[in-house]
Amino acid sequence: MSHVTTRSRGTARHFQQRYGYAFIAIPLFLFLVFTAVPVVLxxxxxxxNYSVIGRAKWIGLANFRRLLADPFFGVALRNTLVYTAMYVPAGLLVALGCALVLNLKHRGVTVYRVFFYIPVxxxxxxxxxxxYWLLNPTHGVINVVLGWFGVNGPAWLYSSRWAMTAIVMMSVWATFGTNMMLFLAGLQYIPRDLHEAAMIDGAGVIRRFWHVTWPGLRRTTFFVLLLLIIGAMQVFDQAYVLTQGGPGNSTITVVYYIYTPGFGDLRMGYASAMSFVLAVIILVFSVLSNRLTGHDLEAAS
Amino acid sequence: MRVKHARVRAAAWYVAATLISVVTVFPLVWTVLTSVRPESEILSAGFRFLPRALTLDNYRIAFREVPFPRYLLNSLILGTGGTLLNLVLGSLAGYAFARLAFRFREQLFWLLISAMMVPGVITMIPWFLILHGVPLVGGNDLLGRGGVGLINTFWAVILPGAAGPFATFMMRQQFGSVDGAFAEAARLDGAGEFRIFARIYLPLVKPGLAVLAILTFQAGWNNFLWPLIVLNTADMMPIQVGLAVFRQQYETAYGPLMAGTLIACVPVILIFVFFQRWIIEGATSAAIK
Structure with a gap:
């Protein structure tokens, strides 16, 4: 009797092996074609010097050398870093602030949650x-409202000084909801007793934030920071729609510049070199943000 | 004294939450109001919240200048195609990783998930080259040369994300968290593995599938850069690319532009309003775990 059971269990496991591989076959194939091979490529x-038409020739570091001398790449990189330097802290603070507001238990909080999230x-x-319409220098609501307070609003998208700031404002508005929800979920994991104990010790709101909430959110903060940096360094859509890189190239970003010679003129080798440099910068920033939040990845996993 | 203190705090909370809501919701409301306002009023001096007169002219102009029905249809095809493939492939793989025993299961799972860590800028050009070199389609020979492969087809948009790591990850969580006692019983009764998957487990994860469907559809609908790269004839464009082109061609036609913007986001906003609880919770739970 026991012999029979073992045998049938054995065949079941054998079947499972085969089905297991069959079930993951297509995703695995797509992974090879669209992740593994692309990373190598x-x-x-x-x-x-690959350019889609014609054969590719190995030209060593020539693309990278040209990149160093390319003033456009320098401008694009600087603009991307400026965008990142504004967008990441602003995105983090707005998301965290709104999550803290939504974390307080008041009636109607779920409705506010929907309102806060809807731009996403x-x-x-x-x-x-x-x-694009809100930012119109003369008829846009933003400058109209600034005018009520006696402020003469800038030309925003038409000003090389303010265009990037305008893009940052729009981007924070459009994306903070996702990170806010991550913070909100992270806040649920902080034990209530910690807050209560701190309250009994007489800690005020600000001290409780620094000693209980902020350390408790470390994992979430790291994750959000990572998402923000990766997103910021690859900013494209906004610059394409709002300013097309202008005025005076003040909003040309790296991905925008990869897009133009890469897919506009099909200079794939050169565009690839740029992607590679950007990916390395993203990696460096990710490691830095890991240090910054003092998050130990190994301990977490 | 304490009660009064609590009341002040509650009032402050409502003021703060309402102010933030105004900032987040106003641009949408303003888009709606601009889209039904006559052109003369849009560019007149002074600020009026509600339009003096209502008009549908902006929508008429938008539909006359831009083939929005075609673009909407393209986006619907792209969004639905990508969603269906992710549901099927994601649940097959997620089920295998959660419920079937096979060698290298954990390693293979983390390998597939590692795709999430590769930034889009790295895969962008290789994807183009790979799709351009697919053999025997788009005028290509057996070695993938001579034509354009899958470039300028809907497949070029759908295929690279057809089995997204997010779908596999989320469905593994879903299948892992349901009760498996039933299935063991069925297995002892001699039910086939595919039957166990399709008849017993799949119905149990319907809510998860629904969330995955909504999130994938939204992402597909809002996708911009990749379709912009691989689609190059006007009648293939999805709505987002169509809107971006419209915006660049009609710089000052704010009324029709706002009408077009609404046309481009109404479907996803409707989906959101109906399923908002699922979407918000599903999006975060998958990211947190």
Whole structure:
């Protein structure tokens, strides 16, 4: 009797093996074609002069050398860093602040949650188009409202000084909801007793935030910071819709610049070299943000 | 004294939450109001919240200048195609990783999930080259040369994300968290593995599938850069690319532009309003775990 059971269990396991592989076959194939091979290709193409039509020739570091001398790339990189330097802290603070507001238990909080989150639902292109109108220097609501307070609003998208700031404002508005929800979920994991104990010790709101909430959110903060940095360094849609890189190249970003020679003129080798540099910068920033939040990845996993 | 203190705090909370809501919701409301306002009023001096007169002219102009029905249909095809493939492939893989025993299961799972860590800028150009070189389609020979492969087809948009790591990850969580006692019984009765998957487990994860469907559809609907790269004839464009082109061609036609913007986001906003609880919770639970 026991012999029979073991045998049937054995065949079941054998079946499971085969079905297991069959079930993951297509995703695994797509992973190979669209993740594994691309990563290798991305590394290789940057060292060639590949241009889709014609054969690729290995040209060593020539693309990277040209990149160093390319003033446009320098401008694009600087603009991307400026965008990141504004967008990441602003995005983090707004998301965290709104999560803290929504974490207080008041009647109607779920309705407010929907209101806070709704910009996320519209696409970046749609949000950018809405803001294109809000930011109009003479008729846009933002300058009209600033005018009520006696402030003469700038020309925003038509001013090389303010265009990037305008794009940051629009981007924070459009995306903070996702990160806010992550913070809100993170706040649920902080034990209530910690807050209560701190309250009994006489700690005020600010001290409780620094000693209980902020350390308790460390994991979430790291994750949000990572998402923000990765998103910021690859900013494209907003710049494409709002300013097309202008005025005076003040909003040309790296991905925007990859897009133009890469897919406009099909200079794939050169564009690949740029992607590679950007990916390395993203990696460096991710590691830095890990240090910054003092988050130990190994301990977490 | 204490009660009064609590009341002041509650009032402050409502003021703060309402102010934030005004900032988040106003641009949408303003888009709606601008889209039904006559052009003369849009560019007149002074600020009026509600339009003096209502008009549908902006929508008429938008539909006349831009083939929005075609773009909407394209986006619907792209969004639905991508969603269906992710549901099928994601649940098959997620089920295998959660419920079936096979060698290298954990390693293979983390390998697939690692795709989430690769930034889009790295895969962008290789994807183009790979899709361009698919053999025997789009005028290509057996070695993938001579034509354009899958470029300028809907497949080029759908295929790279057809089995997104997010779908696999989320469905593994879903299948892992349901009760498996039933299935063991069925297995002992000799039910086939596919039957166990399709008849016993799949119905149990319907809510998870629904959330995945909504999130995937939204992402597909809002996708911009990739379709912009691989689609190059006007009648293939999805709505987001169509809207961006419209915005660049009609710089000052704010009324029709706002009408177009609404056309481009109404479907996803409606989906959100109906399923908002699921969407918000599903989006965060998957990211947190």
């Amino acid at each position: 991305a590394l290789g193409t940057g060292f060639t 639902v519209a696409s970046t292109v749609a949000s950018a188009t809405m803001w």
